[in-house]
Amino acid sequence: MEQRVSLITLGVAHVTRARTFYEGLGWRGQEVAGTVFFQAGGLALVLWGRDELARDGGIDDGHEGGSGGSGGSGGSGGFGGVALAQNVRSPEEVDAVVAAAERAGATVTRPPATTFYGGYAGYFTDPDGHVWEIAHNPGFTLAEDGSLILPDFGTS
Amino acid sequence: MEQRVSLITLGVAHVTRARTFYEGLGWRGQEVAGTVFFQAGGLALVLWGRDELARDGGIDDGHEGGSGGSGGSGGSGGFGGVALAQNVRSPEEVDAVVAAAERAGATVTRPPATTFYGGYAGYFTDPDGHVWEIAHNPGFTLAEDGSLILPDFGTS
Numbered sequence: 001m002e003q004r005v006s007l008i009t010l011g012v013a014h015v016t017r018a019r020t021f022y023e024g025l026g027w028r029g030q031e032v033a034g035t036v037f038f039q040a041g042g043l044a045l046v047l048w049g050r051d052e053l054a055r056d057g058g059i060d061d062g063h064e065g066g067s068g069g070s071g072g073s074g075g076s077g078g079f080g081g082v083a084l085a086q087n088v089r090s091p092e093e094v095d096a097v098v099a100a101a102e103r104a105g106a107t108v109t110r111p112p113a114t115t116f117y118g119g120y121a122g123y124f125t126d127p128d129g130h131v132w133e134i135a136h137n138p139g140f141t142l143a144e145d146g147s148l149i150l151p152d153f154g155t156s
Numbered sequence: 157m158e159q160r161v162s163l164i165t166l167g168v169a170h171v172t173r174a175r176t177f178y179e180g181l182g183w184r185g186q187e188v189a190g191t192v193f194f195q196a197g198g199l200a201l202v203l204w205g206r207d208e209l210a211r212d213g214g215i216d217d218g219h220e221g222g223s224g225g226s227g228g229s230g231g232s233g234g235f236g237g238v239a240l241a242q243n244v245r246s247p248e249e250v251d252a253v254v255a256a257a258e259r260a261g262a263t264v265t266r267p268p269a270t271t272f273y274g275g276y277a278g279y280f281t282d283p284d285g286h287v288w289e290i291a292h293n294p295g296f297t298l299a300e301d302g303s304l305i306l307p308d309f310g311t312s
Contacts, residue, residue, distance in 0.1 A: 001181040004197040005164065008240065012284045021283050024260030025157040025253075041160040041302055042198045050284070080236025081284065084164065097181075104180030127177050128168045128206070128237065146197055 001097045005043055006135075006148040007085040011050030018047045030153045042147030044140075050081050057083060057123040057131055058110035078129060085133040087140060087148055091120040097134045098122040106132075157253050161199055162243040162291075162304040167206030167235075174203045186309045198303030200296075206237050213239060213279040213287055214266035234285060241289040243296060243304055247276040253290045254278040262288075 012018040019029065019036045022045075029038040029047075036047040054061040062078045088094055094112045101124045102108050112122030112134070121135035141149040168174040175185065175192045178201075185194040185203075192203040210217040218234045244250055250268045257280045258264050268278035268290070277291035297305040 001183070003183050003194060003201075005199065005201065008161065008164065010282070010284065010286050014283075017283055021261055025257060027157070027159050038159060043161065045159075045161065080238050082236050082238045082286065101181060105177055126166070127170075127173055128166065130166050130238065 001100060002086065002088075002146060004086060004146040005084050006087040006140075006142075006146075007044045007046050007083075007133075008040075009046040009048050009053055009083045009085065009133075011053040011079075011081040011083070012047050013050060015047055015049060022047070030150070030155050032153050032155055037150050037153070039150050042143070042145070044148055044150050053081075053083055054079055056110070057133065059123070059125070059131060080130065083123070083131040083133055085135055087135050087137055087142055089136065089142060091136050094120050094122055094134050094136050098124060101132070101134075157256060158242070158244075158302060160242060160302040161240050162296075162298075162302075163200045163202050163241040163289075164196075165202040165204050165209055165239045165241065165289075167209040167237040167239070168203050169206060171203055171205060178203070186306070186311050188309050188311055193306050193309075195306050198299070198301070200304055200306055209237075209239055210235055212266070213289060215279070215281070215287060236286065239279070239287040239289055241291055243291050243293055243298055245292065245298060247292050250276050250278055250290050250292050254280060257288070257290075 015034055015036060027038050029036045038045040059079045098108060098112050106124035106126060108124045110123040112120060115121050119135055119137040121133055123133050125131055139151060143149060171190055171192060183194050185192045194201040215235045254264060254268050262280035262282060264280045266279040271277050275291055275293040277289055279289045281287055295307060299305060
């Protein structure tokens with residue numbers, strides 16, 4: 001596994017509220033299908049509904065009955081509402097990295113599979129429950145040095 | 157506030173266990189005073205004790221009586237065990253960014269102050285409780301493009 005991070009996704013309760021906050025800090029992003037992408041150096045900071053993020057990753061968010069529950073597993077180990085992603089150059093590399101992570105002791109929460117956006121991705125958690133996605137996304141450019149470059153989605 | 161991330165700190169229950177996991181993935185880092193730093197492209201991924209991270213940031217980790225409690229506030233809003241940091245070029249810039257964040261609606265959890273490592277930093281949380289540190293750390297190089305470059309600590 002290369003030593004880099006392509007995206008940091010922050011799970012949020014209300015995407016518009018979160019976007020307004022980051023725009024208040026001077027950040028400028030693009031919204032696609034309810035997800036906001038900010039280019040931040042060689043990676044992207046992403047705002048996405050926390051429930052959708054957990055569902056996408058096969059993660060138990062520690063509560064029942066929808067968003068905002070309070071029956072969770074705070075302290076160590078529970079879903080922290082954040083996912084790190086490393087984008088790789090092929091579906092085969094997704095398989096290889098997720099398999100290597102499992103051998104290293106990761107819990108695979110979503111075995112690699114095709115994604116709704118036409119890519120291929122799997123998720124695992126590290127020993128403390130931190131969430132990683134390994135993804136091949138043909139729509140996002142990976143520079144030679146591993147930097148992720150967002151496309152111009154034609155949105156604002 | 158510039159649109160970039162300098163460090164991603166993962167709060168962990170056992171630093172050695174976490175380091176062993178990431179090394180099992182092929183990552184190579186440096187350990188300094190119980191903290192592990194991995195250069196990951198233009199940022200650093202950091203492993204630090206979750207309790208120390210929460211304490212450093214003035215964050216309530218949602219449990220009493222030390223690590224591993226289960227009385228937390230899972231679901232949205234509680235401490236997710238992750239902190240993002242943006243390193244800036246002066247203590248004055250720390251003050252300015254934290255003040256701007258507060259005006260944008262952030263909760264300042266630790267007002268800017270000198271740090272144990274000889275820097276100057278403050279922390280805030282975004283509307284979903286995601287933790288940001290804004291830091292001036294004279295020991296870490298910031299490249300012209302904002303990339304963070306770890307020093308050689310002379311450790312392994």
